Amino acid sequence: xxQARVLLVDDDIDDAELVIECLRRASMSAEIxxxxxxxxxxxxxxxxxxYAERLTRNPALVLLDLKxxxxxxxxxxxxxxxxxxxxxxxxxxxTSSAHELDVLAGYNGGANAYVVKPVDFxxxxxxxxxxxxxWLVGNHPPP
Amino acid sequence: MPDVIRxxxxxxxxxxxxxxxxxxxQLGWLHIISDVLVFGAYMAIPCLLxxxxxxxxxxxxLPVFWLFCAFIAACGATHFIEATIFWWPAYRLxxxxxxxxxxxxxxxxxxxxxxxxxxxxxxxLAKVNTDLExxxxxxxxxxxxxxxxxxxLEERVAERTQQLxxxxxxxxxxxxxxxxxLRAPLRHLHGFSTLLLDDLTVDRGDRLAxxxxxxxxxxxxxxxxxxxxxxxxxxxxxxxxLERLDVNPLVAEVVEELAPSTAGRHIDWQIGRLxxxxxxxxxxxxxxxxxxxxxxxxxxxxxAARIEIGAxxxxxxxVTLYVRDNGAGFEMEYADQLFGVFRRLHRDAExxxxxxxxxxxxxxxERHGGRVWAExxxxxxxxxxxxxxxxx
Numbered sequence: 001x002x003q004a005r006v007l008l009v010d011d012d013i014d015d016a017e018l019v020i021e022c023l024r025r026a027s028m029s030a031e032i033x034x035x036x037x038x039x040x041x042x043x044x045x046x047x048x049x050x051y052a053e054r055l056t057r058n059p060a061l062v063l064l065d066l067k068x069x070x071x072x073x074x075x076x077x078x079x080x081x082x083x084x085x086x087x088x089x090x091x092x093x094x095t096s097s098a099h100e101l102d103v104l105a106g107y108n109g110g111a112n113a114y115v116v117k118p119v120d121f122x123x124x125x126x127x128x129x130x131x132x133x134x135w136l137v138g139n140h141p142p143p
Numbered sequence: 144m145p146d147v148i149r150x151x152x153x154x155x156x157x158x159x160x161x162x163x164x165x166x167x168x169q170l171g172w173l174h175i176i177s178d179v180l181v182f183g184a185y186m187a188i189p190c191l192l193x194x195x196x197x198x199x200x201x202x203x204x205l206p207v208f209w210l211f212c213a214f215i216a217a218c219g220a221t222h223f224i225e226a227t228i229f230w231w232p233a234y235r236l237x238x239x240x241x242x243x244x245x246x247x248x249x250x251x252x253x254x255x256x257x258x259x260x261x262x263x264x265x266x267x268l269a270k271v272n273t274d275l276e277x278x279x280x281x282x283x284x285x286x287x288x289x290x291x292x293x294x295x296l297e298e299r300v301a302e303r304t305q306q307l308x309x310x311x312x313x314x315x316x317x318x319x320x321x322x323x324x325l326r327a328p329l330r331h332l333h334g335f336s337t338l339l340l341d342d343l344t345v346d347r348g349d350r351l352a353x354x355x356x357x358x359x360x361x362x363x364x365x366x367x368x369x370x371x372x373x374x375x376x377x378x379x380x381x382x383x384x385l386e387r388l389d390v391n392p393l394v395a396e397v398v399e400e401l402a403p404s405t406a407g408r409h410i411d412w413q414i415g416r417l418x419x420x421x422x423x424x425x426x427x428x429x430x431x432x433x434x435x436x437x438x439x440x441x442x443x444x445x446x447a448a449r450i451e452i453g454a455x456x457x458x459x460x461x462v463t464l465y466v467r468d469n470g471a472g473f474e475m476e477y478a479d480q481l482f483g484v485f486r487r488l489h490r491d492a493e494x495x496x497x498x499x500x501x502x503x504x505x506x507x508x509e510r511h512g513g514r515v516w517a518e519x520x521x522x523x524x525x526x527x528x529x530x531x532x533x534x535x
Contacts, residue, residue, distance in 0.1 A: 012327055018334040096326050098373075099319060119329045119366030121337040121359075 004136040005031045007059040009041040009076065010094075011068040015117065019063065019094070022128035030136055033059065038071025042079055045086055058089065060141040063131070064111070066095040066102060074109050081110040088142040090135055151239060157232035171229060178226035185219025188212075203265065204258050210251040217244035318376040325369050332362035368485070371499040375484060378503050383423040385511075387534040390417035390464065393424070394452055397431040405439055408448065415453035418462045419534035426507045427531075433500040434466040434527055440494055441525065442470030455528075461513070462533045469524040478517050504529070 006023070010016045016034050023030055033056075035041045043049040045058065062080070066073035073093060080086045092113045093106040106114040115131065118124050157163075161171060189212035196208050221244050224237045266274070336358040343352045394414060420427075435450070442448035451467040473481065473488045480486045482505040487498040501517075508515045508529045519525035 014331040014335070015327060018330065021334075021338065096330075097323050099323070117326075117330060119326055119333055120363055121330075121334040124330065124334065 003029055003031050004061070005033065005057060005059040006136070007041065007044060007062045008032055008034045009036075009038070009062065009068070009073070010034070010065040011036050012065070015065070018121065018124060019128055022125040023132055025125060026129040026132055028129070028132040028136060030132065031056075037068050038073065038076040041076050042071070045080070045089075046083075058086075060090070060139075061131075061135040062089055062091045063094045064091055066093060066097060066106070074105055077106070077109040077111060090139065090141065092131055092135065094131075151236050152233060153235060154232045157234050159232050160229040163232075175226045175229055178222040182219045182223040182226070185215050185222065189216045204262060207251070207254055207258055210247070210254050214244065214247040214251045217247050220244070315376060318372065321369075323373075326366060329362045329366050329369070333359050333366070336362065368497050371497045372484070375499050375503055375506070378426075378429065378506060383425060385421055385423055388420050388422050388424060388427065390420055390427075390454075393428060394431055394435075397428060397435055401432070401435055401439060404436065408443070409446075410439070410442070411447065411449040413449065413451040413453075415451075417452070417454050417464065420462060420464075421532040421534050422511055426510070430504050430507050430529070433504050437500055437527075438466050438468035438470065438525075440470075440496065441472075441489075442468045443494075444471065445469055457530050457533070460533050460535075461530045463528055463530050465526050465528045467524060467526040472519040472521050472523050472525045473517075474521055475519060478519070481517050482515065501527070 008016055008019060010019070013036070016036075020032055020034070023032060033044065035044050040050070041062075041064075044051045044054065045062075047054050064073045064076060071079075073095065077091060077093075080089060080091060087110075090112045091110070092115055093111045094115050094117060095102070095106075096117055097103075098116045103114050113131070115127060118127060160166070192208060192212050192215075196202060196205060202208065217240070221237065221240045224233065224240050227233065228237060336355045340352055340355040340359065343355060391414075394417060398412065398414075435452075438450045439448075442450065447469075449469045451465075453465055453467075455463040455465065457463040471489065471494070477488055481488065482501045483498075484502040485498040486502070487496065501515075504527070505515050508531070511531055513530040513532070515527065515529040517525060517527045
């Protein structure tokens, strides 16, 4: 069976664990790769540095946090959208900030969706499952 | 008395002057014409002096002027009598006139003596002018100084305004960051306590599950507080478009919007005729939403809840609007606390909420230049009043 792959970019391990738990509970058959900062995310996607030997296919979806050390989410987004090979990759910004300027910056940077992580775990689960259903089940990733 | 006057005008014993001595016509008329001219001039001078003193009541030594008038007029009279004596030898009258003149003249001399040093002490016109010029210069210097001080003041006001604006911006940034960064740990608290709860209910004691639930609820409540604080920080930071607004449809809209929260309840809405006001539509809508949801919430325990919305005539160009309910009310003693951020007069268990609603109302109304206050009584309901500019 085809296993969708998701790249989760989040410096907050607790948040990452909750998101993974949500996906697991929804019985989403997704492989989740976790990277914890922007530099690592680009290394992963470009198969460089630590990920030079990565053999797996590229993910069907990137879940991207905004506030991260070294290279923040917006910078990662800018790199992706300038890269001929990666620019079609769906990116969902998954962050804590509901600030209008952040939302605008996310969409202007080429994000496919902007999602604010709710405090309530049940709401978070619902949101993550929604994202999974749409991007991993309903949506056809670029070839 | 008539005897004295008769004696005064008696000319007996004297010939007219023409017949006393050998007068040539030229010499006689020289005397007569000169005396009459002197008389005319001496009468004119007091008249002019009199006119002058009347027009200049501020003159110093005014009595001396009056004495001058009297003595010059007396001199004039003696000259006139001298002229008439050529035909009418009234030497007695002439003598008395000269005596009077002498008396007035000496009175003038005596009056002048004490006045003289004081008159000398008066500053000359040149001195007065110099003094005036000095004063003008001093005033100009003072004016210039005031201008400099004003400019300095304006500069300081601008500087303070700038500092205040920066402080405000920093505060907003701070509030945003706090609100934003505080949400992540809360999500973890709620998330993991929920996971814990799910695992516990199966085979562990209820006590642990209860604790996990308490943690999860605490996290949710804190999340709500942060969201409200963030909303409050953003609300009414700037007054938007002020327009002429009909309050009636706005209130009707809000009442309809809140209908789901009153499902299953009977509320007697008493909505009076509301006036036109000058306000920002979105912000005023927020005010009504807060006030009406409060009224709905705090009257929830009444079998027959009544919510009254009305207007009272305010000052010249303002109107007072109010929302009155027959709900839980509050103690008047704490009326001021109602409008503070996160100030609540009821426990969460009685009525939910974070305590930001009335703070938001106050903020918006004050941004509009209005006032807001509340009246109430425990178990007898509350009335919240606010003022807005009336639309002409």
